[in-house]
Amino acid sequence: MISSKIVRFLAIVTITAGLATAAQAQATRTWVSGVGDDANPCSRTAPCKTWPGAISKTAAGGEIDALDPGGFGALTITKAITLDGGGGQVASTLVAGTNGIVVAAGPTDVVIIRNIRINGLLQTAGPGLNGINFTSGRVLSVENCSIFGFSQAGINVATSANATLNVTNSNITNTANGINLAPSAGTVVSEVDHTTIQKLTGNGITATGSVFATVTNSNVLNAAGIGVNAGGAGPVLGVDSSSVSSNNTAFATSGGVIRISRNVIYDNTTNYTIAGGTIATSGDNIVAVNGATIPNGSITKQ
Numbered sequence: 001m002i003s004s005k006i007v008r009f010l011a012i013v014t015i016t017a018g019l020a021t022a023a024q025a026q027a028t029r030t031w032v033s034g035v036g037d038d039a040n041p042c043s044r045t046a047p048c049k050t051w052p053g054a055i056s057k058t059a060a061g062g063e064i065d066a067l068d069p070g071g072f073g074a075l076t077i078t079k080a081i082t083l084d085g086g087g088g089q090v091a092s093t094l095v096a097g098t099n100g101i102v103v104a105a106g107p108t109d110v111v112i113i114r115n116i117r118i119n120g121l122l123q124t125a126g127p128g129l130n131g132i133n134f135t136s137g138r139v140l141s142v143e144n145c146s147i148f149g150f151s152q153a154g155i156n157v158a159t160s161a162n163a164t165l166n167v168t169n170s171n172i173t174n175t176a177n178g179i180n181l182a183p184s185a186g187t188v189v190s191e192v193d194h195t196t197i198q199k200l201t202g203n204g205i206t207a208t209g210s211v212f213a214t215v216t217n218s219n220v221l222n223a224a225g226i227g228v229n230a231g232g233a234g235p236v237l238g239v240d241s242s243s244v245s246s247n248n249t250a251f252a253t254s255g256g257v258i259r260i261s262r263n264v265i266y267d268n269t270t271n272y273t274i275a276g277g278t279i280a281t282s283g284d285n286i287v288a289v290n291g292a293t294i295p296n297g298s299i300t301k302q
Contacts, residue, residue: 154172283299
């Protein structure tokens with residue numbers, strides 16, 4: 001008869017092997033390729049074909065990298081992850097009739113989307129909705145991305161708890177709206193830096209609800225609506241060292257606060273619309289005067 005010690009030993013070996021197998025099932029770094037296959041383990045030598053194929057084999061907090069140019073599909077992100085298209089390569093997501101990338105992560109998750117082109121195919125019969133739709137997660141960082149051709153927004157934030165959006169070195173163009181910050185609950189803190197938002201049928205940057213956003217070293221251009229818009233009593237926006245030009249209206253508020261300093265404000269049909277709230281200036285903007293309304297607040301220099 002097999003002794004109880006041997007039985008216990010075999011049980012421990014079986015459990016340990018099972019845990020090892022489960023641990024090996026998800027890697028901290030996986031790879032996608034234009035000539036990959038989602039049946040592969042997503043290793044560098046056997047990459048997957050799509051973002052969805054790779055994310056299922058990537059551990060939370062891990063990273064998915066593109067080996068070479070390719071179209072890697074729409075994706076819903078539900079955990080901490082980094083997507084990196086590889087600097088200078090054509091790592092793209094093309095979508096019609098839906099969102100490009102949905103970020104629906106956990107309350108402590110950090111998601112990084114880097115070096116990716118997200119195309120909504122605006123000139124087709126059924127264009128994409130939002131390039132990136134951020135519904136939950138602690139931090140979303142969008143770095144060196146091009147987002148274009150969407151019928152709603154390049155980046156839409158519709159979170160219901162405290163969240164942070166950082167956008168750097170990116171380009172949002174040919175969309176209805178550029179960045180839409182509209183939390184249903186909680187507070188959104190956002191920084192937009194070295195980013196161009198242009199050629200819009202709606203607004204460049206719009207904030208409603210509890211939003212604290214800073215725009216620096218960026219361009220908001222050619223919006224048929226408003227370049228920077230603070231809707232309602234909640235938002236506080238700061239725009240510094242940027243160009244807000246060639247829009248129908250440069251800045252508008254209907255209850256929020258917009259602080260402007262060291263900006264170029266040229267060739268807008270109307271520079272300011274104030275229907276409640278405050279547009280405060282530091283007095284050092286370069287302005288081509290258009291429209292009778294002027295800022296109704298000031299920023300103290302220290």
